[in-house]
Amino acid sequence: MAVYSMTGFASAHATPPAHTQDSTSSRAGVTVELRSVNGRFLDLSLRLPDELRSLEPALREIVAAAVRRGKIELRVVTHRDADAGPPTPAPEQLSRLARLESTVQTWLPAARALSVAEVLQWSRGAGVDEDMQTCTLQAARDGTAGLREARAREGDRLAAVLLERVQRLRALAAQAAPLVPALVQRQQQRFIERFNEALAAAGAADTESPRERALGEAAAYALRIDVAEELGRLGAHLDEIERLLKVGGEIGKRLDFLIQELHREANTLGSKSATLELTTIAVDMKVLIEQLREQVQNIE
Numbered sequence: 001m002a003v004y005s006m007t008g009f010a011s012a013h014a015t016p017p018a019h020t021q022d023s024t025s026s027r028a029g030v031t032v033e034l035r036s037v038n039g040r041f042l043d044l045s046l047r048l049p050d051e052l053r054s055l056e057p058a059l060r061e062i063v064a065a066a067v068r069r070g071k072i073e074l075r076v077v078t079h080r081d082a083d084a085g086p087p088t089p090a091p092e093q094l095s096r097l098a099r100l101e102s103t104v105q106t107w108l109p110a111a112r113a114l115s116v117a118e119v120l121q122w123s124r125g126a127g128v129d130e131d132m133q134t135c136t137l138q139a140a141r142d143g144t145a146g147l148r149e150a151r152a153r154e155g156d157r158l159a160a161v162l163l164e165r166v167q168r169l170r171a172l173a174a175q176a177a178p179l180v181p182a183l184v185q186r187q188q189q190r191f192i193e194r195f196n197e198a199l200a201a202a203g204a205a206d207t208e209s210p211r212e213r214a215l216g217e218a219a220a221y222a223l224r225i226d227v228a229e230e231l232g233r234l235g236a237h238l239d240e241i242e243r244l245l246k247v248g249g250e251i252g253k254r255l256d257f258l259i260q261e262l263h264r265e266a267n268t269l270g271s272k273s274a275t276l277e278l279t280t281i282a283v284d285m286k287v288l289i290e291q292l293r294e295q296v297q298n299i300e
Contacts, residue, residue, distance in 0.1 A: 001248035004300040005154035006038040006070035010146030014139035016131040030132065031077045032139040034063075034147045038298045039071035047075040052136055059140050066144045067151075068250050069300045074143075076136055089119060151300065158295050159245045162255075165292050166238050169262075169285060173231050176269070176281045227269050227278075234265040234285075241292075252299040259293045 015029035044063055046056055059074060089097075097119060105111050237258050244251045244258075266289055270282035 002152040003155035003159040003245060003248045003251065004148070004151045005158055005298050006036060006151065006252070006300050007154055007298055008034075008036045008147050008150035010034050010143050010150050012139045012142035012146060014135040014142070016135055029079050030135045030139050031079065032136070032143040033075045033077070034072060034143050035075075036067070036070045036072045036147060036151065039069060042067060042069055043071040045071075045073050047073065049076060049078055052076055052078070052133070055133060055136055058137060062137070062140050063144055066148050067300075069252060070151075072147075074140070076139075078132070094119070155248075155299065158299060161295055162245060162292060163242065165288050165295075166241055169238055169288050170235070172281050172285050172288070173234055176227065176278055177231055179275060179278050179281075227272050230265045230269050230272070234262060234269075237261050237265070250300055252296065255296045255299060256293075259289060259296055262289045262292070 011031060011033040013029055013031045042064060044060055046059060048056065048059075059076075063072060063074060097114070101114055105113075241255060241258050244254060263286070266282055266285040269285065270279060272278075
């Protein structure tokens, strides 16, 4: 399964069947545009012509079936045939309008008569047929499929970036692993040398007990600066991130949680740092993890 970004754009156009586009048709088709950006949940806003408002539940269902997260705007634009001119009202429409006008003027004699422009406007709003609704729904399905493909392409690019950052974090962890044992060994030698110097200055003859004390101090120091557990957990989190990127699907929230755990391990690593090299590695890790976090915010 692919990794999906929450950023994308797609559009689709649909036209009525040829047999419905007669000389009285004022429609040339429908275009549906979809724009998507990142969001914690699915937030869908619709911009529809008044004559297509009744399709809002169906349009929401189409998008929700294909997309789980993101802030999405769906815009429907109807196109008129330039050669068709104004819509031609059907006789039954004119008959009904005449009856309504007569009823209104019977009760309200001062009411003015309808103008030609008002009649045409009313006919345009009342002239939405099943073919136009079918076109809109088809364009919405095609546009939603296109948006999902666009999000998948962007998701592939995001996954590549994330994997590259993961490999760099692994390289930094590999650099940090041998630093602590070497540091402990050096510190142990320093403790022994200092105790020997103190014994020599005091003229003491028994060196075994101070040596054991020096080794004990070195062991306690090693425990304070040991980062093996942090590096182990960091490696496990990186393994899980790689696994999720290979599996794909709706992984954004799980990746976000893993990024928080990576931050925690890097912070602990920095707090235990006893050398400039380890401090530099911890800082570099935090920079890479922050870059991961920024990219993960765009994954569905």
